[in-house]
Amino acid sequence: MSLRSLTSSRRIRDIFGNTTQLLRLVWQATPLYLVLSLIVTGVKALLPALMLVVNKAIVDLVIANWGNSDLDWQPFIDLVVMRFALSLLGGILNQVNLYVSQIFNDKFVLYANYVLLEKAIQLDLAHFESAEFYDTLSRAQSSGISYPQKVVKTITALFGQALTLVSLLGLLIQFNWTIVPLLFFTSLPSFWTSVIYSGRRYWMMRRETQAGRLSDYLKQVLTQQSFAKEVRLFNLGEHLLREWRGIRQDFNSKSAVIAERYAKMRGISGVLVSIGFYFAYGWTLVRTVAGQISVGDFTMYTGAFSQSQELLPAILQNIAQIYESNLYVSQFFEFLSLKPQVIDAVYAEPFPQPIRKGLVLQDVTFTYPGASKPTLCNLNLQIKPGESIALVGLNGAGKTTLLKLITRLYDVESGMITIDDIPLQNISLPELRNNIGVLNQDFARYQLSAKDNISFGNLTKRDNLALIEEAAINAGANRVIETLEEGYQAILGKMFKGGVELSGGQWQKIGMARAFMSNAPILILDEPTAALDAIAEYELFEKFRALTAGKMTFFVSHRFSTVQLADRIVVLENSRIVEVGSHQELMSNKGLYAQMFGLQASSYNL
Structure with missing residues (x-):
C-alpha cells in the first residue's frame, strides 16, 4: 500500500476518531436535550422534500386546469393549506430548535468546564511544574469547550441533512438513477480539499501552542496589577507590546498562507459543482420539452437536484468539519487522559x-x-x-x-x-x-473575603466565626481586619470591585491565620x-511556642x-x-x- 493511500485511510479513520467518546460526554452532560435536538432536527429534515411534492402537485393542477371556467377550487385550497401547514411547522420547529440548542449549549459548557476543572484538581503538583503540561492545558482550554460543541452541532445538522438528502434522492431516482453518482463525484473535490486543509491548519495551531502561550503571558504582563509598577518604572511597555505584536503577526502570516491555498482549491472545486448542476438542469429541460415529464415534474426534479447540489457539498463539508473539530477535541481528551501519580493506596489506612x-x-x-x-x-x-x-x-x-x-x-x-x-x-x-497545617512562603492570596482567606485553612469550620477570629488574633491578623470597613466580609485584593489591597506583611498575617485554623x-x-517587620515577628513568636505546643x-x-x-x-x-x-x-x-x-x-x- 502506498504512503498516499495510508495517509488517506488514516484521515478517513480520524474523521470520527473521538466522536464516540465525545457523544458519551454529551450524553452525561444533557441526555434529554440531546434527544430533543435530534427529534426536532429529524422532523425538520423531512419538510423540504414534502414541500417539493406539494409544489409539484400545485403546478400540475394549475396546468391541468388552465383556462377551465368551471373550476373546482377545493383541491387547490387543500394543497395551499397543506403548504401553509408545512411552512408554519417549519417556523415553529426553528424556534423550538433555537430554544433547545441554547439550553443544550449552556448545559454542555457547564459540564465540560466542570470535567476539565475536576481533572485539574486531581493532578499532581508535578504536572503544574512542567511546561509541557501547560501546553496541554492551554490546548484543552482553547479547544475543549467550543470544539466539542461544534462537533455535536455538526453531527446533529448532519443527521438532519442526511434525512433530507435521502428524501430528495428518492425523488431524483424516479427521474434517473445516474443523477446520484453525478452529485457525489462533483462534490468530492470540495470535501477532500476541506479535509486536507483542516489538518494543515490544526497542526499549524498545535505547533504554535507555546508561542500562543507566550503572547497570552505578555498580554497579562501588560494588563495585570502585579506587573504594572515595574512595566512603568523600567519603561517596558513599548518593548513588550512589540514582542506581543511580533508573535501575533507571525501567527497571522502562517495562517494567511494556508487560507490562500485553501481559497484557491475551493474555487476550483466550486466550478465542478456548477458544471454538475447545469448538466442535470439541461437534461431535465430537454425531457420536459420532449413531453417525457410534466412541468410539475420539471419544477420538482430541478428543485430536488438544486437542493441536493447544495446539500451534498454541505454534508461533505460537515464531515470535513467533524474531522477538523475531532483534531481539536483530541486535545481536550488528551488533558482528561492525564493521570496523577500521587494517589491513595487501594486499602488506605487512617491517620x-x-x-x-x-x-x-x-x-x-x-x-x-x-x-x-x-x-x-x-x-x-x-x-x-x-x-x-x-x-x-x-x-x-x-x-x-x-x-x-x-x-x-x-x-x-x-x-x-x-x-x-x-x-x-x-x-x-x-x-x-x-x-497537616501548612503555611508556604508563596502562600495563596485569594481575591475573596478575609473570612474565606482564613477559613480555607479548615473548611469544616468555615462558618465558625469565633474560631476564625481566634486564628486571626493568634496570627496578629485581627488588627489588619479591624481596619477594614466590612471586617471579615471585606474583599481582599483589587481584582474585584470594592476590594482592599494589603501590604506584604498584612497578607502574611492573613496566611498565618489560615495555618492556625487547623487543629492538625x-x-x-x-x-x-x-x-513581617521586626516588631511583628517578635510578637508572633511570643505566641509561637504556645500555639505549637504538642504539635x-x-x-x-x-x-x-x-x-x-x-x-x-x-x-x-x-x-x-x-x-x-x-x-x-x-x-x-x-x-x-x-x-x-x-x-x-x-x-x-x-
Missing part, C-alpha cells in the same frame, strides 16, 4: 490519632522529574511527637522539597517516610493533608515571617532568631543532612550552621 512514635525518614532520596541529579539524597531522621524542627541551609539545599515529600505533594523516589511505622503512601491522602497535629511553616512542627527560616526556638535544627547541604542538634550544640560544633549564624550576626554589628 494515626494521636501520633505516638513520630515521623521517620529512612534513606529518603528524591529527584525532580527531568532533573539530572537528586535534590535529596539518603536522608535519615526521626522526629518525636510534639517536637519542633527547624530546617536550615543555603537556597536549593532541599528544605522546601523535604516538606513537599512530608505532605505527599510528591512521592519519594526511594526510601520511606513513615508516621507511627505507617508509610505515607498507605495513609489516606485526604486524611494525611487534613492532619503536624504544622509546617515555610519562611513564616519573611514579609510536631517543621519550619524553614533564614532568620536565626527564629531558628533558635526549635527543639532541634536540621542543616542541609548538597542534598544531604550534614548536621542535627540544638542551637547550642551546633554552635559548639563550629560547622556550617555556626558559620552561617556568624555571618548573619556580623551583618547586624556593622
Whole structure:
C-alpha cells in the first residue's frame, strides 16, 4: 500500500476518531436535550422534500386546469393549506430548535468546564511544574469547550441533512438513477480539499501552542496589577507590546498562507459543482420539452437536484468539519487522559490519632522529574511527637522539597517516610493533608473575603466565626481586619470591585491565620515571617511556642532568631543532612550552621 493511500485511510479513520467518546460526554452532560435536538432536527429534515411534492402537485393542477371556467377550487385550497401547514411547522420547529440548542449549549459548557476543572484538581503538583503540561492545558482550554460543541452541532445538522438528502434522492431516482453518482463525484473535490486543509491548519495551531502561550503571558504582563509598577518604572511597555505584536503577526502570516491555498482549491472545486448542476438542469429541460415529464415534474426534479447540489457539498463539508473539530477535541481528551501519580493506596489506612512514635525518614532520596541529579539524597531522621524542627541551609539545599515529600505533594523516589511505622503512601491522602497545617512562603492570596482567606485553612469550620477570629488574633491578623470597613466580609485584593489591597506583611498575617485554623497535629511553616517587620515577628513568636505546643512542627527560616526556638535544627547541604542538634550544640560544633549564624550576626554589628 502506498504512503498516499495510508495517509488517506488514516484521515478517513480520524474523521470520527473521538466522536464516540465525545457523544458519551454529551450524553452525561444533557441526555434529554440531546434527544430533543435530534427529534426536532429529524422532523425538520423531512419538510423540504414534502414541500417539493406539494409544489409539484400545485403546478400540475394549475396546468391541468388552465383556462377551465368551471373550476373546482377545493383541491387547490387543500394543497395551499397543506403548504401553509408545512411552512408554519417549519417556523415553529426553528424556534423550538433555537430554544433547545441554547439550553443544550449552556448545559454542555457547564459540564465540560466542570470535567476539565475536576481533572485539574486531581493532578499532581508535578504536572503544574512542567511546561509541557501547560501546553496541554492551554490546548484543552482553547479547544475543549467550543470544539466539542461544534462537533455535536455538526453531527446533529448532519443527521438532519442526511434525512433530507435521502428524501430528495428518492425523488431524483424516479427521474434517473445516474443523477446520484453525478452529485457525489462533483462534490468530492470540495470535501477532500476541506479535509486536507483542516489538518494543515490544526497542526499549524498545535505547533504554535507555546508561542500562543507566550503572547497570552505578555498580554497579562501588560494588563495585570502585579506587573504594572515595574512595566512603568523600567519603561517596558513599548518593548513588550512589540514582542506581543511580533508573535501575533507571525501567527497571522502562517495562517494567511494556508487560507490562500485553501481559497484557491475551493474555487476550483466550486466550478465542478456548477458544471454538475447545469448538466442535470439541461437534461431535465430537454425531457420536459420532449413531453417525457410534466412541468410539475420539471419544477420538482430541478428543485430536488438544486437542493441536493447544495446539500451534498454541505454534508461533505460537515464531515470535513467533524474531522477538523475531532483534531481539536483530541486535545481536550488528551488533558482528561492525564493521570496523577500521587494517589491513595487501594486499602488506605487512617491517620494515626494521636501520633505516638513520630515521623521517620529512612534513606529518603528524591529527584525532580527531568532533573539530572537528586535534590535529596539518603536522608535519615526521626522526629518525636510534639517536637519542633527547624530546617536550615543555603537556597536549593532541599528544605522546601523535604516538606513537599512530608505532605505527599510528591512521592519519594526511594526510601520511606513513615508516621507511627505507617508509610505515607498507605495513609489516606485526604486524611494525611487534613492532619497537616501548612503555611508556604508563596502562600495563596485569594481575591475573596478575609473570612474565606482564613477559613480555607479548615473548611469544616468555615462558618465558625469565633474560631476564625481566634486564628486571626493568634496570627496578629485581627488588627489588619479591624481596619477594614466590612471586617471579615471585606474583599481582599483589587481584582474585584470594592476590594482592599494589603501590604506584604498584612497578607502574611492573613496566611498565618489560615495555618492556625487547623487543629492538625503536624504544622509546617515555610519562611513564616519573611514579609513581617521586626516588631511583628517578635510578637508572633511570643505566641509561637504556645500555639505549637504538642504539635510536631517543621519550619524553614533564614532568620536565626527564629531558628533558635526549635527543639532541634536540621542543616542541609548538597542534598544531604550534614548536621542535627540544638542551637547550642551546633554552635559548639563550629560547622556550617555556626558559620552561617556568624555571618548573619556580623551583618547586624556593622
